Amino acid sequence: MRILFIGDVVGNRGVQMIQTYLPKLKRDLKPQATIVNGENSTPVGRGISQKIYKQLLESGADVVTMGNHTWDNRELFDFIDSATRLVRPANFPGKDVPGQGWTKLRVNQATLAVINLQGRVFLPPLDDPFAVADQLVTEIRKETPVIFVDFHAEATSEKRAIALYLKGRVSAVIGTHTHVQTSDGQIIDRQTAFMSDAGMTGPSAGVLGMQPAGVLSRFLNQRPSRYEVETSEPGIMSGCVIDINDQTGHATKIQPVLIDGAHPYDI
Template sequence: MRVLFIGDVVGNMGVHMIESYLPKLKQEIKPQVTVVNGENATSMGRGITLSIYKRMMSAGVDVVTLGNHAWSNNEILDFIDDTKRLIRPYNFPKRTTPGKGYTMVNVNGSQLAVLNFQGRVFMDNLDDPFALADELVTEIHKTTNCIFMDFHAEATSEKLAIARYLDGKISAVVGTHTHVQTNDARILPQKTGFLTDAGMTGPADGMLGMKPESVINRFLNQRPARFEVLETGRGIISGCYIDIDSKTGHTTHIKTVMLSDDQIN
């Protein structure tokens, strides 16, 4: 099976890129499953709304993952329990957190488990993603060997660490959160596909999707600044696609994808 994963969708331009260019990308790549990280998809660049979720699904997305901004828009509390294909990091406190951290997708008679976890280095101190992933993967193996993980984390070492820890146990680990696509797509020794970060989808001329001026001023004066999503200029869509052996769950191929408006038009 082929899985297309698209990195953090940022703001109105990011949603526009999904609606306008994802169908074209899917026509070229021909994935069986499309997963998109949507935790920055609102006009403020934080959180997601029900309307945006539905727009993504209408554009051909199968699963939407989240991250540390999952709860930045309070509206999500009203609909996350009713949306089967919207998942938040599994390692939020289980007893008190709505929604779920993984979902199953049927693919031509096989099943793909899509997992969402969040790292802890330089981020909130959530439950241990290593221990919880171990438990969850063991349970999912009773159903399928095909398991994809969006690991939303800051530290590159933590992303690679969980991938190496789970090497041979899951099909692929792809990182999100830093909004910069890395050049290290590879297959680990036990056949788990890995990419440190898929990159972002949204304003190509911003700084991680934000207006450059406020970010630069923060470095110049060291004072708090309000970051705003850039709404003008070129758009970019970033991610990767992964080929998974449906029987073994092993990755057989992984390749990055990055296109901007001027490349697509």
């Protein structure tokens, strides 16, 4: 099985990049499943709307994952329980959390499970992602060994640690949230694909998708500042493609996907 994963979609520019390039990537890379992180995809860069969720699916996403901005657009509460291809972090605390922390889809003769988890280092103290992963993976492996984890976290150490913890039990642990693609893609012990961060998809001219003015003001003055999504050209699209053995669930290859000014996509 080949999985194409696209990192955090930011604002209108990110959605435009998905609409322009995802169909072409799918044509050329021929993935059997495509996963897109959409937690920053609204025009203000926080949360997701039903319209954008549908646009991502129409552009070729099979599953949309989320992260720490899951609840920032309150419209989500109106449709998350019926959005069968939308996955929010499984370790949100409390009972009766809206939505789902994982989903599965049939891929030819195999089943792919997609789990979303959020880290706790430098982020809100959610339930223990290691313990939640343990419970979910144990149950899911009764049905399929092909398990993809989007670990939405700040610290590279936490991302690496959970990848080692789940080594051999999941097919891939790919980090999101920091919006900068890392160069550490690897197959750990010939079993589990890992990359600290898949990167972002959106405007590349700002600071991690935001307009520079507000970010610079915060750094220079250490006072609250309004962050606004960058809307200008150019754009960037980041992610990775992973090959997995359907029988064992072990990853066999991982390679980055990067489209920007320095890495144009030959159409």
